[in-house]
Amino acid sequence: MKKSPREIQDSSRMITRRGLMLGGIQIATAGALAMQMRSMQLDHAEEFRMLADGNSIKIRLLPPARGLILDRNGIVIAGNEQNYRVTLTREEAGGDVEPILRRLAQIIPLSDARIEELLEEFSRRSAITPIVLADRLSWEEFSAIAVNAPSLPGVTPESALSRHYPRRGDFAHVMGYVGPVSDHDLSRIEEPDPVLRLPDFQLGKIGVEGRMEEILRGKAGARRVEVNSTGREMRELSRQEGEQGATLQLTVDAALQNYAAQRLGEESAAAVVMDCETGELAAICSSPSFDPNLFVRGISSRDYRALMDHDHRPLADKTVQGVYPPGSTFKMITLMAGLEAGVVNAGTRFFCPGHTELGGRRFHCWRRGGHGSVDAIKSLEESCDVYYYELAQRVGIDRIAEMARKFGLGVRHDLPMSAVAEGIAPDREWKMRRHGQPWQIGDSLNASIGQGYVLSSPLQLAVMTARIASGRAVEPRLIRAIDGVRQPIPEWPELEGVSANTLRVTRLGMDAVMYGSRGTARASRITRDEWRMAGKTGTSQVRNITAAERARGVISNEQLPWNRRDHALFVAYAPFEAPKYAISLVVEHGGGGSTAAAPLARDILLFALNGGLPPLDAVPSDQRAAMEARHQAMDLFIPEPPRNARTRV
Amino acid sequence: MAYLDYKVAQIPTGWRKILHISWPLVLLVTAVCCIGFVMLYSVAGGRLDLWAEPQMYRFAVGMVLMIGLAFVPMWFWRGISVAAYVVCFLMLVAVDLFGVIGMGARRWIDLGPIRIQPSELMKIALVLLLAAYYDWLDIRRVSRPLWVIIPALLILAPTALVLIQPDLGTSIMLVAGGAIVMFAAGVSLWYFAIIAAAGVGLVTAVLKSRGTEWQLLKDYQYRRIDTFLDPYADPLGAGYNIIQSQIAFGSGGWSGRGFMQGSQSRLNFLPEKHTDFIFTVLAEEFGFVGAISLLTLYMLILGFCLYSALTNRDRFASLITIGISGTFFLYFAINMATVMGLLPAKGSPLPLVSYGGTSLMILMLGFGLVQSAHVHRPR
Incomplete structure (x- = not known):
C-alpha cells in the first residue's frame, strides 16, 4: 500500500504534535522530581541529616498487650501481668559482656551456670539483639538495677506484659498457651508482623491462643527515641501506643469447668458439657491437666519430661483429640437407624439368650445369662447387646454409619482448638479404602454396640447427645463474643430423616436407663423432678477377650493392669422435658460406665443445672453423705460477682 | 512500505552507517553507565569485583549490541515485528506454565547458561508491533473504536500473562509503554481521558470498599497502601525501607556527604542498595548536585x-523511537519517585545504573533500535 504525500504529511504533523505533548509531560514530571529533590535535599536537609547522623533517632516497637480471654461471665481466664526483667545489648555494652554480668550477679541472683549459658547465647546472637538476662524480678531487684545503671552499660531494666493464666490447669487444653516465637513459627507466616521479631514476644502456640492468634495479638505501637553514640537512650521523642488485641469471650463457665476438673480428679478422663439449644460449650475439661504458665515462662526440661512421662498423658487434650470406642453409648445410633429404616418399631422384640451365633462365631451379651425378651426401650435400659446384634444384621452398616454422621460422629466439628479429631463412623466404603478388605457381618455386630472400628471423641458424643435431646443439628461453639460483640447463634436446623417418634423412643429409652427399675445408671439418677435426666452408660473394651479367657472366666477389671482396663463412658442430658445441657464423660480405663463415669457426669450436670454446687437433695439419699464430704474436700473456685451485676440487698 | 517512498540512495549503506549513528546519544548512555559503575563500586565498599566489574563487562557487550543493531535496516524490524511479538508471547505462556520461580514469582525461562525474562523482551516487542500496526493503519482510522480495540488487546494479552506471574510492576510498564505508542500515533485524546477517569474511579472504589463486604483487595494490599501513605505507621516493617531511603536521600544536602561517605549506605540502613535504591546512594553521597x-x-x-523521532519522516521509525524512549522515561521516573517516597515501594531498577544484566541488555537493545531508526531515517 502506497501512502499519499498528503497522508505522510498528516502523519508527521500528528507525530510532531503528540511527540511535543509527550515531551512536555516528561519535562513536567522531571520538574516534579527535581522539586522533590530540592525539597528533601535543600529545604529539609538538616532534619534528614540529624536523623542520619549515626541514625541517632531510633524507632523502637512497643509490643501490644495481648487480648484478654474471658469466660461466659466475664471472668478472666487468660490475662496479662506485669513482668520486670533486664536485658543487655552487646553493642551498647561495648563488646565485653562478662564483667557486666559479674557485676549484675551481685545485685540479682545469677548463677555461674546461667552466666555461662548467657555468654554462649551472646556469642550466637547479633550484637544489636537485646537478650533477656533475668525475668520476673521483684520490684526491689528491679529498682536496684535501675539505681546501678551507670555501672552497667547496655543493661536495660524494663517492664513488659507477660501472659498469665489465673485459672491454671482448668483451661490448659482449651486455651493452649503462648510461648516465644521460634524460627519455625516465622517461616510459616507469609508476611510476619515485625513485632514477632522482638525479643521474647509471645505467640499463641496451640488451642484458642494459637487458633485465634490473629485477633488476640493486637497492633504494635512505636516510640522514637534519641540515642547517643553508644546506643543508650537519651530521651523519648514521641510515643504511639499500640492497640490491645481483641477481648475474646468464650462460652465456657469457669466455675463449672473448675468443678468438673476437680470432680474428674486424678482420673485420666474427659468431660464435655454442651448447651443443647445453642451448642455453646459450658465446660470442656481434660484430666489430668498441667499449668500453662509453665510454658509461658519456658518450661524446664525436668518439668517437661515429667509431663511427657506421665502415663495419664496430661498434655493430651482428651476432649477433642482423644478418640475412644463409644461402646454402648453408640446404641442410640443403631436403634435410631433401625427405627428409621423400619426394620423394627418400638414394640419389636428380640430374644436374648446371652449370646448370638453367627458364622461359627459367638458374640456375647455383657450379661452371660441373657435378658430374655427385649424391646427397644428395654434394650437401652439394660443395654442388651444381643438386641443390637439382631438389629445390625437387619439394618446394615451403611445406614448405621449414615445415622452416626447425622448425629455428629465421624465428622470433624469446627472449633478453635488444636487437632480436633474426626473419629470414625465406619461403613463398607471406609473399610475398603482404609484396610482394603470387604466389610464382614461380624464388623457390623461389633460396630452396632460401639466397638470394633467405631471411634469418637468426647466432644462428638456430647454433640450426639445434644442432638438427640434437641432434635436439631446443633454444632459446638466456643466463642461467645469478640470485643463485646456477641457472635450470632444460628438457628440450628431440625435433623432431617429422623422422625419425632424415633427421637421419642430413644429419649424414653435413655430415661429408662436412669429411672427404670433395672436401668444401668439408676444409682446415678437425679432425684429432683424438674431436673429429670436421660442418659446412657458405655463400657468399651480396650482388649480382645479370647474364647479361652472367657472359658476361664473373664478377669475382672480390678485385676488387670490400669492401661488394659475398659474405658468407662457416659452421656446424658437434662432436664428431660426441656433439655438444657448435654454431657459426655469418658474415664480412660475406668472400668464400667455405670460406676466410673455416670456418677461424675451426673454431678457435673447438676452443677451446670444449679449454677453452683449440686444440692444434696438432688441425689439418692444414700449418696448424700459421700457427696457432702466430697464437696468439703474440694477447693472450689467461687467467682466474684461481676462488677456490673446488680447486688441484692 | 512508506520507507521505500524516499530516496533510497541517500540512506547510508555499509560501513558509512557508522558516521550517521547518533554519537551524542552513545556518549550520554555511556556517561550514565559510568555513573552506575562508580556507584556500584561505592556500595560494594570499594570492591570492584562484586558488582562494578561484571556490570562493565555487560556494558561492553551491550555497547557492541547497540552499535551492531544500528546497522540493521528498518525493513528488517518491520518484518520481524509480528514474529517477535508472537515468540515473546509464547515465551510468556511458557514461563507461566513451567518457568523458574525466583523471589516469589515465575519470571524466568532457564536456558542453560542464560536465563531469559520474556516480560522484559516483551516491552520491546510490543513497541515494535504497535509501531508496525500504526505504520500500516490508515491514519484516518486511527481513532475508530475497532482500530483502537485491536492494539488495546495486543497490549492487554501479554499484560495479563505478566500479571499472573505475578509481576505488577512490569504489567504497568507494558500498559504504559503501549499507551505511549498509541498516544504518539494520534489516537484521540478522549480515549485517554476516559481511561484516566476510569482509573480515578477504580482507585476511589478500591479505597472506599475497604472494610465493607465487597472489599476489592486483600487486607495486606491495603496495608501496603497505608504504608505508602504513611510509612511511619509501620516504621520497622513495611515502612522501614522507604523511611531509611528518605533519610539517606535528604541527608545528602546540596553537595552530598562525599564519595563512599554515606552513613546510611555504609551502615546498612539502606536495603537493596545496589539495585532498587542505588539512586538513594547517589543522592546521599553526591547530594542535590549529583541527583539533578x-x-x-x-x-x-x-x-x-525525541528530536530524532520528530525529524524522522518514517512513521514506523518515529513510533519506535518514541515508544522506547517513553518506556525508558517510565523506568527512571518510577524508580526516582519511589526512592523519594512519591510512589509506593515496588522493586524497580534505575535504568543503566542499577546492577542487573537483563535490564541493561534490554535497554541497550532498545537504544540499538533507536540508533537503527536514526541511521536509516529517510532524507
Missing part, C-alpha cells in the same frame, strides 16, 4: 530521542 545531574543526563537522552 543524573536527572539531566536522562532528560538529555530523552531529548535526543
Whole structure:
C-alpha cells in the first residue's frame, strides 16, 4: 500500500504534535522530581541529616498487650501481668559482656551456670539483639538495677506484659498457651508482623491462643527515641501506643469447668458439657491437666519430661483429640437407624439368650445369662447387646454409619482448638479404602454396640447427645463474643430423616436407663423432678477377650493392669422435658460406665443445672453423705460477682 | 512500505552507517553507565569485583549490541515485528506454565547458561508491533473504536500473562509503554481521558470498599497502601525501607556527604542498595548536585530521542523511537519517585545504573533500535 504525500504529511504533523505533548509531560514530571529533590535535599536537609547522623533517632516497637480471654461471665481466664526483667545489648555494652554480668550477679541472683549459658547465647546472637538476662524480678531487684545503671552499660531494666493464666490447669487444653516465637513459627507466616521479631514476644502456640492468634495479638505501637553514640537512650521523642488485641469471650463457665476438673480428679478422663439449644460449650475439661504458665515462662526440661512421662498423658487434650470406642453409648445410633429404616418399631422384640451365633462365631451379651425378651426401650435400659446384634444384621452398616454422621460422629466439628479429631463412623466404603478388605457381618455386630472400628471423641458424643435431646443439628461453639460483640447463634436446623417418634423412643429409652427399675445408671439418677435426666452408660473394651479367657472366666477389671482396663463412658442430658445441657464423660480405663463415669457426669450436670454446687437433695439419699464430704474436700473456685451485676440487698 | 517512498540512495549503506549513528546519544548512555559503575563500586565498599566489574563487562557487550543493531535496516524490524511479538508471547505462556520461580514469582525461562525474562523482551516487542500496526493503519482510522480495540488487546494479552506471574510492576510498564505508542500515533485524546477517569474511579472504589463486604483487595494490599501513605505507621516493617531511603536521600544536602561517605549506605540502613535504591546512594553521597545531574543526563537522552523521532519522516521509525524512549522515561521516573517516597515501594531498577544484566541488555537493545531508526531515517 502506497501512502499519499498528503497522508505522510498528516502523519508527521500528528507525530510532531503528540511527540511535543509527550515531551512536555516528561519535562513536567522531571520538574516534579527535581522539586522533590530540592525539597528533601535543600529545604529539609538538616532534619534528614540529624536523623542520619549515626541514625541517632531510633524507632523502637512497643509490643501490644495481648487480648484478654474471658469466660461466659466475664471472668478472666487468660490475662496479662506485669513482668520486670533486664536485658543487655552487646553493642551498647561495648563488646565485653562478662564483667557486666559479674557485676549484675551481685545485685540479682545469677548463677555461674546461667552466666555461662548467657555468654554462649551472646556469642550466637547479633550484637544489636537485646537478650533477656533475668525475668520476673521483684520490684526491689528491679529498682536496684535501675539505681546501678551507670555501672552497667547496655543493661536495660524494663517492664513488659507477660501472659498469665489465673485459672491454671482448668483451661490448659482449651486455651493452649503462648510461648516465644521460634524460627519455625516465622517461616510459616507469609508476611510476619515485625513485632514477632522482638525479643521474647509471645505467640499463641496451640488451642484458642494459637487458633485465634490473629485477633488476640493486637497492633504494635512505636516510640522514637534519641540515642547517643553508644546506643543508650537519651530521651523519648514521641510515643504511639499500640492497640490491645481483641477481648475474646468464650462460652465456657469457669466455675463449672473448675468443678468438673476437680470432680474428674486424678482420673485420666474427659468431660464435655454442651448447651443443647445453642451448642455453646459450658465446660470442656481434660484430666489430668498441667499449668500453662509453665510454658509461658519456658518450661524446664525436668518439668517437661515429667509431663511427657506421665502415663495419664496430661498434655493430651482428651476432649477433642482423644478418640475412644463409644461402646454402648453408640446404641442410640443403631436403634435410631433401625427405627428409621423400619426394620423394627418400638414394640419389636428380640430374644436374648446371652449370646448370638453367627458364622461359627459367638458374640456375647455383657450379661452371660441373657435378658430374655427385649424391646427397644428395654434394650437401652439394660443395654442388651444381643438386641443390637439382631438389629445390625437387619439394618446394615451403611445406614448405621449414615445415622452416626447425622448425629455428629465421624465428622470433624469446627472449633478453635488444636487437632480436633474426626473419629470414625465406619461403613463398607471406609473399610475398603482404609484396610482394603470387604466389610464382614461380624464388623457390623461389633460396630452396632460401639466397638470394633467405631471411634469418637468426647466432644462428638456430647454433640450426639445434644442432638438427640434437641432434635436439631446443633454444632459446638466456643466463642461467645469478640470485643463485646456477641457472635450470632444460628438457628440450628431440625435433623432431617429422623422422625419425632424415633427421637421419642430413644429419649424414653435413655430415661429408662436412669429411672427404670433395672436401668444401668439408676444409682446415678437425679432425684429432683424438674431436673429429670436421660442418659446412657458405655463400657468399651480396650482388649480382645479370647474364647479361652472367657472359658476361664473373664478377669475382672480390678485385676488387670490400669492401661488394659475398659474405658468407662457416659452421656446424658437434662432436664428431660426441656433439655438444657448435654454431657459426655469418658474415664480412660475406668472400668464400667455405670460406676466410673455416670456418677461424675451426673454431678457435673447438676452443677451446670444449679449454677453452683449440686444440692444434696438432688441425689439418692444414700449418696448424700459421700457427696457432702466430697464437696468439703474440694477447693472450689467461687467467682466474684461481676462488677456490673446488680447486688441484692 | 512508506520507507521505500524516499530516496533510497541517500540512506547510508555499509560501513558509512557508522558516521550517521547518533554519537551524542552513545556518549550520554555511556556517561550514565559510568555513573552506575562508580556507584556500584561505592556500595560494594570499594570492591570492584562484586558488582562494578561484571556490570562493565555487560556494558561492553551491550555497547557492541547497540552499535551492531544500528546497522540493521528498518525493513528488517518491520518484518520481524509480528514474529517477535508472537515468540515473546509464547515465551510468556511458557514461563507461566513451567518457568523458574525466583523471589516469589515465575519470571524466568532457564536456558542453560542464560536465563531469559520474556516480560522484559516483551516491552520491546510490543513497541515494535504497535509501531508496525500504526505504520500500516490508515491514519484516518486511527481513532475508530475497532482500530483502537485491536492494539488495546495486543497490549492487554501479554499484560495479563505478566500479571499472573505475578509481576505488577512490569504489567504497568507494558500498559504504559503501549499507551505511549498509541498516544504518539494520534489516537484521540478522549480515549485517554476516559481511561484516566476510569482509573480515578477504580482507585476511589478500591479505597472506599475497604472494610465493607465487597472489599476489592486483600487486607495486606491495603496495608501496603497505608504504608505508602504513611510509612511511619509501620516504621520497622513495611515502612522501614522507604523511611531509611528518605533519610539517606535528604541527608545528602546540596553537595552530598562525599564519595563512599554515606552513613546510611555504609551502615546498612539502606536495603537493596545496589539495585532498587542505588539512586538513594547517589543522592546521599553526591547530594542535590549529583541527583539533578543524573536527572539531566536522562532528560538529555530523552531529548535526543525525541528530536530524532520528530525529524524522522518514517512513521514506523518515529513510533519506535518514541515508544522506547517513553518506556525508558517510565523506568527512571518510577524508580526516582519511589526512592523519594512519591510512589509506593515496588522493586524497580534505575535504568543503566542499577546492577542487573537483563535490564541493561534490554535497554541497550532498545537504544540499538533507536540508533537503527536514526541511521536509516529517510532524507
